[in-house]
Amino acid sequence: MSMSESARQGNSGRERLVVIGGDAAGMSAASQARRLKGPDELEIVAFERGHFTSYSACGIPYWVGGDVTERDALIARTPEEHRARGIDLRLRTEVTEIDVARQRVHARDVDSGAESWTSYDKLVLATGARPIRPDMPGADAEGVHGVQTLDDGQELLDTLTRTRGRHAVVVGAGYIGVEMAEALINRGYLVTVVNRGSEPMSTLDPDMGRLVHEAMEGLGITMVNDAEVTKLLTDDDGRVRAVVTQDAEYPADVVVLGIGVRPETGLAEAAGLPLGAHGGLLTDLAMRVRGHANIWAGGDCVEVLDLVSGQERHIALGTHANKHGQVIGTNVGGGYATFPGVVGTAVSKVCDLEIARTGLREKDARRAGLQYETVTIESTSRAGYYPGASPMTVKMLAERRTGRLLGVQIVGREGAGKRVDIAAVALTAGMTVEQMTALDLGYAPPFSPVWDPVLVAARKAAAKVRNL
Amino acid sequence: MSMSESARQGNSGRERLVVIGGDAAGMSAASQARRLKGPDELEIVAFERGHFTSYSACGIPYWVGGDVTERDALIARTPEEHRARGIDLRLRTEVTEIDVARQRVHARDVDSGAESWTSYDKLVLATGARPIRPDMPGADAEGVHGVQTLDDGQELLDTLTRTRGRHAVVVGAGYIGVEMAEALINRGYLVTVVNRGSEPMSTLDPDMGRLVHEAMEGLGITMVNDAEVTKLLTDDDGRVRAVVTQDAEYPADVVVLGIGVRPETGLAEAAGLPLGAHGGLLTDLAMRVRGHANIWAGGDCVEVLDLVSGQERHIALGTHANKHGQVIGTNVGGGYATFPGVVGTAVSKVCDLEIARTGLREKDARRAGLQYETVTIESTSRAGYYPGASPMTVKMLAERRTGRLLGVQIVGREGAGKRVDIAAVALTAGMTVEQMTALDLGYAPPFSPVWDPVLVAARKAAAKVRNL
Known part of the structure; x- marks a missing residue:
C-alpha cells in the first residue's frame, strides 16, 4: 500500500480528488473545486507530466513570433500559486494507468523513474490532445x-x-x-x-x-x-x-x-472509459464520463455536443477547456453546472487578415442531413466613407424551409473576426435568418456600415429561403 | 384640382405612393417599393425640404472633424439616382399639411413659394426628428x-x-x-x-x-x-x-x-394621427400608422417597441430608419415584413474611447417595474499578454429570480464598442445570464481573453442572481 493510500485512509472524513493534466481544464477544475471546498473537506492531487501549469497554449505562436516576449506571460497560474491554494501538484509526473475498479492511478516520476499508486474518490481527466x-x-x-x-x-x-x-x-x-x-x-x-x-x-x-x-x-x-x-x-x-x-x-x-491534434485518451481507453467516434472521451452535460459517477473529463481530451448538427465533435480550444474546468470543479465541489455544447466558433488571424467561423460548413450540413441555402456578400468593417473601412466577406448558411441559421464564415481585416460572435449567439438561440435581419446591432460610422455585414448576409439569406 | 390629381385619375390602374421626407427611412421605403413594383403599377412622389437625399446624418461629426473630407461621401444615393429609378423626387419642397380624409398632401416649394396639393393612395411619413x-x-x-x-x-x-x-x-x-x-x-x-x-x-x-x-x-x-x-x-x-x-x-x-432631438411630428399631429408619450408616431409592427390602413411611418419620427421593457421608446438612429424603410417599402410594394422592435443598442466613440450600451439602464429597469442585480467587471480586449490589450469595463444588469439579461454597458478602447452586439443578440433571444456563461464566442489571444469580458460579466451576474 502506498503512502498516498494510507494518508487517505488516515483521514476518512476527507475526500481525495485526483486530477490528471495540469493545464486549462485540469487546473480550472482543481481551482474551482478548491474554491467550493477547503482542504479539510477535499484533498486535491494533480499530476502534470510537463514543467508548466495553466498556460495559454493558444498564445504559443505569438511567443514564438516575438509579439509576446516572455514565456511566463503565457502562464496564468504557476505551480507555486496552485500549491499555495492547497493543491498537491506533482509536476513531471506522468500517470501511466487508471485502475477504475480500485479507484486509483499509477504514476511515474519522469526524472527519477519512481513509481507509485494514488487512490481517489473523484477523478478528473484533463489529458489534453496530442499533435498528429x-x-x-x-x-x-x-x-x-x-x-x-x-x-x-x-x-x-x-x-x-x-x-x-x-x-x-x-x-x-x-x-x-x-x-x-x-x-x-x-x-x-x-x-x-x-x-x-x-x-x-x-x-x-x-x-x-x-x-x-x-x-x-x-x-x-x-x-x-x-x-x-x-x-x-x-x-x-x-x-x-x-x-x-x-x-x-x-x-x-x-x-x-x-x-491537427487528436484527443490524448490512451489512458482512458486502457481503463475502459467510453470514447466517441473522434477518439475523445464521452461525457454527459455535467462533464461526467458516461457510466462513471465519480469520473469527470474536460478540455481537449473530450468530445462535445455540436448544438447545430446535434452530433459529437472534437474541438481543441482553450476557451472550451476553461469552461469545462469551471463546470467540473463546480460539480466536484458539490455545486451544479453544465456545459450545454458548442456551436463551433473559432477566430484566427494571419498578420492583418482576420478569419472567423461558427456553425456548420457546407460539408458539415450535408453530413448532418441538412439541406441549406448559402449566400456570400461583400461589405466593409466601417461605414464605407469612414477612414480605415476595410472589405469583409461574409458567407452564411441557412436551413431550407425553416430558415434556421446554420453557419457563418467571415474573412476580412480589422473588425472581421469578432463579428462572428453575433452569429454564434444567434446559433445558440436557434434564430432564423429572417429573425436576424431585425437584430439591433451597434451602429455608428466608425464601427459598422448602417447595415452591418452580418445583417446584409441575413437579408440576402432570408430572401433566398423565402423564394425556394 | 391640381395637375397631380388629374394625372393620377388619368391613369386609374396605377397607384400613387407619396413619401414625406427624403432621408434614410423615406428613400429606403421608396426604393424598396420601386424594387417590388415598377412605374406601371406604382407612381412614387417623394418630398424633401432640404437639398439632399439618403445621406448618413450619423457621419456628420466625422465630416465636420475632417476624418471624412468630402460631403458627398456621406450621400448614399443622390437625387439623380433616385429619379433614374423612377421616383418623382421634389427637393426643397416642404409638405405643410396632410389631408387624411381626402388622401392628399399640401406642399410648398421653399424657393419659389409655389403651392400645390398632391393626392395619394398610400402615404409614408418619414419626417425625421428636430434638434431640441x-x-x-x-x-x-x-x-x-x-x-x-x-x-x-x-x-x-x-x-x-x-x-x-x-x-x-x-x-x-x-x-x-x-x-x-x-x-x-x-x-x-x-x-x-x-x-x-x-x-x-x-x-x-x-x-x-x-x-x-x-x-x-x-x-x-x-x-x-x-x-x-x-x-x-x-x-x-x-x-x-x-x-x-x-x-x-x-x-x-x-x-x-x-x-437631443424630438420626433418631427407637427404635420402628423395636425392631421390627427396617433402620437405616443414621447411625441412619436405610433405604428403597428408592419410600420403602419395605427388605425390608418394606407399610411406608414418610420425613422426618427416614430416610437418603437423596446423588447426588453415592453414599452415604447423614441430612438433617432440611422440603422433603425433604414430597417423601417425596408419594411415599409416591402409592405407598400405588396410583400410582408415587420420590424419587431429594438433592444436599445448604441455605440459611439470619442477619440480612441469606445462607448456602447444595449438594453436597460438601472433607471429604465426601475421604471419598467423590474428588479435587478448589477455587476461591473474589468477585463481586457485581448489576452492580457497580447500586444494592444486594452482595459474594458463591462456592466451587466440581470433580472432578479429569472436571471434574464436586461442590459449591458461597455466602456473601453479598441474592441469594446462592437462587443455589445453579443448582448444585443442575447437580449433579443431573451437569454438568461446563466445561459450566456456558456456562449461559444470567438477566442484567440489577439481577439479576446480566454474568458471574453462579456462572459466574465455573465458569470458574475449569474452567481449574484443564484445567491439571492
Whole structure:
C-alpha cells in the first residue's frame, strides 16, 4: 500500500480528488473545486507530466513570433500559486494507468523513474490532445517541431535562436499552421505552407479558404495546396533540411507540424472509459464520463455536443477547456453546472487578415442531413466613407424551409473576426435568418456600415429561403 | 384640382405612393417599393425640404472633424439616382399639411413659394426628428449650430472655415455631444462640453458615464456637469461669444447644440394621427400608422417597441430608419415584413474611447417595474499578454429570480464598442445570464481573453442572481 493510500485512509472524513493534466481544464477544475471546498473537506492531487501549469497554449505562436516576449506571460497560474491554494501538484509526473475498479492511478516520476499508486474518490481527466505526427521518414529529425505545449514552444524557440535558418516550412494550414506562418515571417523566415487540402483553413468552406490563400500569398507566404508530404530529408547531423511532397522538394531549416491534434485518451481507453467516434472521451452535460459517477473529463481530451448538427465533435480550444474546468470543479465541489455544447466558433488571424467561423460548413450540413441555402456578400468593417473601412466577406448558411441559421464564415481585416460572435449567439438561440435581419446591432460610422455585414448576409439569406 | 390629381385619375390602374421626407427611412421605403413594383403599377412622389437625399446624418461629426473630407461621401444615393429609378423626387419642397380624409398632401416649394396639393393612395411619413433648441436668449445667434441635417453640417463647417476661433462649446454630452467634441478637437479647438446631467452619456448609468468623463478630460476636453445653460452672449454683430450657465461663463467662438432631438411630428399631429408619450408616431409592427390602413411611418419620427421593457421608446438612429424603410417599402410594394422592435443598442466613440450600451439602464429597469442585480467587471480586449490589450469595463444588469439579461454597458478602447452586439443578440433571444456563461464566442489571444469580458460579466451576474 502506498503512502498516498494510507494518508487517505488516515483521514476518512476527507475526500481525495485526483486530477490528471495540469493545464486549462485540469487546473480550472482543481481551482474551482478548491474554491467550493477547503482542504479539510477535499484533498486535491494533480499530476502534470510537463514543467508548466495553466498556460495559454493558444498564445504559443505569438511567443514564438516575438509579439509576446516572455514565456511566463503565457502562464496564468504557476505551480507555486496552485500549491499555495492547497493543491498537491506533482509536476513531471506522468500517470501511466487508471485502475477504475480500485479507484486509483499509477504514476511515474519522469526524472527519477519512481513509481507509485494514488487512490481517489473523484477523478478528473484533463489529458489534453496530442499533435498528429506524420508517420514518415524524418518526422522525428532535429528541427521538426510541434507547438502543442509550452515545452514544445520552448524547444522551437531554442531551435530558431540557435540556428540561423532562412527557410521555414509549415506542414498544415489550419489555425496553428497559419498562425505559425505569421510567427515565422515575424522571425524573418521565408515561409512555405504545405497543405493537403485544396485551400488553407479547412475549417472554412473552400471558397472562403481561397480568400485566405490569396491574402497569405499577398503577405509573401508560399502556399502549396493539394500537397502530400512524403518524407523529410535530413543532413548528416540528423537535422531536417527539406520537406518532400509527391511533386516537389522545399528547403527547410525548420519545420513546424500543424496538421491537427487528436484527443490524448490512451489512458482512458486502457481503463475502459467510453470514447466517441473522434477518439475523445464521452461525457454527459455535467462533464461526467458516461457510466462513471465519480469520473469527470474536460478540455481537449473530450468530445462535445455540436448544438447545430446535434452530433459529437472534437474541438481543441482553450476557451472550451476553461469552461469545462469551471463546470467540473463546480460539480466536484458539490455545486451544479453544465456545459450545454458548442456551436463551433473559432477566430484566427494571419498578420492583418482576420478569419472567423461558427456553425456548420457546407460539408458539415450535408453530413448532418441538412439541406441549406448559402449566400456570400461583400461589405466593409466601417461605414464605407469612414477612414480605415476595410472589405469583409461574409458567407452564411441557412436551413431550407425553416430558415434556421446554420453557419457563418467571415474573412476580412480589422473588425472581421469578432463579428462572428453575433452569429454564434444567434446559433445558440436557434434564430432564423429572417429573425436576424431585425437584430439591433451597434451602429455608428466608425464601427459598422448602417447595415452591418452580418445583417446584409441575413437579408440576402432570408430572401433566398423565402423564394425556394 | 391640381395637375397631380388629374394625372393620377388619368391613369386609374396605377397607384400613387407619396413619401414625406427624403432621408434614410423615406428613400429606403421608396426604393424598396420601386424594387417590388415598377412605374406601371406604382407612381412614387417623394418630398424633401432640404437639398439632399439618403445621406448618413450619423457621419456628420466625422465630416465636420475632417476624418471624412468630402460631403458627398456621406450621400448614399443622390437625387439623380433616385429619379433614374423612377421616383418623382421634389427637393426643397416642404409638405405643410396632410389631408387624411381626402388622401392628399399640401406642399410648398421653399424657393419659389409655389403651392400645390398632391393626392395619394398610400402615404409614408418619414419626417425625421428636430434638434431640441433651448428657449433662451442668444440661441439663434450666428455661430450657434445644430448638426441634424447635412445642411446643418455644411453651415457649421462654413462657420469653422470662415472664423478663426479658439474656443468651442458643445451643449449636451450625449452621442452627438461627445462626437462633436472629438470633431472640434480634431479641428484644433479648445473644447468645453456643458452638460445638464451629473455625468456625460446619460444613455449610460452614471457610474459608467463617469468613465467617459475621466477619459474625456484625459483627451483635453473640459467637461462641465450639472450645468444649466441660461443664455448665450453675443457680440455687436450678433455672433455668439460665450455660453453662460448658472455658475459660470465659457468663451465660445462656436457653439454646437447636441441636447437631443424630438420626433418631427407637427404635420402628423395636425392631421390627427396617433402620437405616443414621447411625441412619436405610433405604428403597428408592419410600420403602419395605427388605425390608418394606407399610411406608414418610420425613422426618427416614430416610437418603437423596446423588447426588453415592453414599452415604447423614441430612438433617432440611422440603422433603425433604414430597417423601417425596408419594411415599409416591402409592405407598400405588396410583400410582408415587420420590424419587431429594438433592444436599445448604441455605440459611439470619442477619440480612441469606445462607448456602447444595449438594453436597460438601472433607471429604465426601475421604471419598467423590474428588479435587478448589477455587476461591473474589468477585463481586457485581448489576452492580457497580447500586444494592444486594452482595459474594458463591462456592466451587466440581470433580472432578479429569472436571471434574464436586461442590459449591458461597455466602456473601453479598441474592441469594446462592437462587443455589445453579443448582448444585443442575447437580449433579443431573451437569454438568461446563466445561459450566456456558456456562449461559444470567438477566442484567440489577439481577439479576446480566454474568458471574453462579456462572459466574465455573465458569470458574475449569474452567481449574484443564484445567491439571492
